Amino acid sequence: MSTAPSDSAQPVLRLSGITKRFGALVANDAIDLTLERGEVVALLGENGAGKTTLMNILFGHYVADEGSVTAFGQPIAPGDPRAALDAGIGMVHQHFTLADNMTVLENIALGTQSAWSWRFDRRGARARIAELARDFGLAVDPDKPVSALAVGERQRVEILKALYREARILILDEPTAVLTPGETEALFRTLKLLVAKGLSIIFISHKLNEVMAVSDRVVVLRGGKVAGERVTDETTRQELAALMVGREIVLPQAEPRAPGPVLLELTGVSTNGEGTQLDDVSLELRAGVITGLAGVSGNGQGAIADLLSGMIAPSGGTMVVAGERITEWSPRDALARGIARIPEDRHAVGSIADMSVMENVISERYRDPQFSRRGLVDWHAARAFAEKLVRDYEVKCPSPDARIRLLSGGNMQKLILGRALDPQPVVILANQPTRGLDIGAVSYVHERLIEARDRGAAVLLISEDLDEVLRLSDRVHVISKGRLTPAFARGERSLAQLGELMAGHGMENAA
């Protein structure tokens, strides 16, 4: 398009007419994409727009039904994962693919030499890594085990790994999902250095502000098709959002309300278990208040969610729910006290994939007289309840008998939301309630949470999406290394200050 650099060199990567069908579903429909030398192209789209399918075709995991891929003028053999690597294309996955128990050096060099050669040229590898790290601002200690690295450092190792394999084209899949604002900026600086050296980058994202900040050109996918292509400098966030969704979406904003009584209170609570645990955490959830918990993943959010869900009990400190100090604590106790739980992982924890919609919606309440009498399940009542939720929560689902795994992520989440909110809970735990959802479903979930708050429920919103936390929450805590900052009122701290706190700086004097 008009964006091609003035020199007449051919594009480094060209995908033409890529079509991929899964049964009746057309995941990619005649997609054209070109990437020039020294350019960052953002691939923008909601979940299910076809971004992942397209990249899987590029990397030979799927074979396209139609279309072809050429890199540096050479066609890439379809269906061969090595072909893309050999052609100089490197990918940094959303979930890192590093071996935890090995050092940075070993991880980077791993697999670059024949499995039959017993000699490993450690010195040569170290020199090359040092050179790459210097050139691109990717400082890491090559002898540290990967398990000792922070998330941002791990990502740098992934990028180094691709560069070590002489990648000329880098594909980054949702690279900022796990980063703090500060780490995100550092990543963007590295990307600028890379393109300045002539590399080309495809940046996959659904976050508009990042796309605006880092890309030269934006390709928007919607429903498997290219919905539009824009030069970043000539477009706006609003235009891109409209292209991505196909209509205008306004995310709801929560208007503050007068806080009510304390419904759940943690005082000096600690927990024992795997992963980052809570350390002397105090927290108040009040009626009519959405309390947001901002933080980088893995800083104790899991523990606090498990605690409120009833999956673990506190090992120290006190927990008071609705004025009553908790001694016995299990998921069933939590439910009995009116705590609704929206779990982080709706596939593995929130639902039972191979059971029907009807069976899933009663999973928390099958012992209620409404759904069973004398040990016999009332399947008529269960079916009626499933139909009611499907109707009230606008779930698209073929029938109450359909296995829940057939539902899309958004519809599954709406059903889980309905299951949680239908009994009019007093406390709502929403752990990453919109992760991976398209923007329409995000707005729906937000509306329902605000509605529940306005009805007088106390909501704890845990999210790694700082925008989401700030937009919905009346009060915000930052969680870092298992500790909480005191609550900040809406607008009391700037984004940059919160970012510092999320990175664990200044927790001591945050108050």
Place this chain on the structure above:
Amino acid sequence: MRLEAKPRPSMAMLVLYPVGAVAVTLVVTSLLVLAAGASPLPVFVLVAKGAAGSQFALLETLTRATPLIFTGLAVAVAFRAKLWNIGAEAQLYIGGVVTVVLGTGALPLPAPILIPVIMIAVMVAGGLMLLGPAILKTRFGVDEVVTTLLLNFIVLLFVSMLLEGVLKDPMGLGWPQSQMVAADARLPRIIQGRRFHYGFVIALVAAFAIWFIMKKTTLGYEMRAVGHNPQAARFAGIPVNGVLMKTALISGGLAALAGFSEVAGLKGNLTLDLSPGFGYTGIVVAMLAMLNPLGVVAAAIFVAGIFVGADAMSRAAGVPSYIADVMVATSLLTMVTAIMLSRYRIRWR
């Protein structure tokens, strides 16, 4: 090569794949029959006749199916909750021991009371046999496949010890066998002069009861939920460990009933060859039935028919009756493959 999920099996597939599975089984076993020097078609006809060609053959098949229904149900219930009970054989023998201990005059009760009392005791004993491994699994993470499998050997040696010791029939001419159980503890024959006994009726009742539990009760719902996804079940407030304990009691109890039925209905006493591997064959039966309790009845009759039919065929055609083991094993493999093919399609890149 990779597997891609198919949207939903059509009706034609559901019929076609099992038929195909049987056809493949016949082809594979034909080769072995040929190798044994006989021609396949007459051999298969002899097997079919031997299994269901006369009233005698049919009743013999149903008699053989009876313990397989019990062990098949035991396995189906446990596997549904992903409790891998490989120890139905041990539970069966414990059922036999309890039947003999209580049925040889220890309880002077009339038959209508004695038989239910023995059945309850048998089920409790069998259930406890599986409760141990279930507790080890939930408390300490000990793999129940290992514990239940090894218990089979321990229990068989234990029974051997009993039959050489306290349970040995003083009138048994030195054979390792127990006394015969009293007439009041025997299950009556359904047809006079045939071996076919009321154990079969109890097995049918058990199959319906299990079907009802799995389909209609909260316990069945809990067992299925725990089997499909224990993590999600726990999150939803289902007491996962408690459900596994109840599953163990039911599964062990069912397997023990197989021992009761064989002793009280067929053999009359306990010997070390009470079961020619009914506990293990129960796994095959349950898998063929896709863990459906009513399907277990059909699968047990099918498997029993092959064994009974092959015995008859072997006498007439001179082909070793081991062919039955091959047929059952092959039919399991082809069936499992057919089930997989009805859900997934294979892509050769």
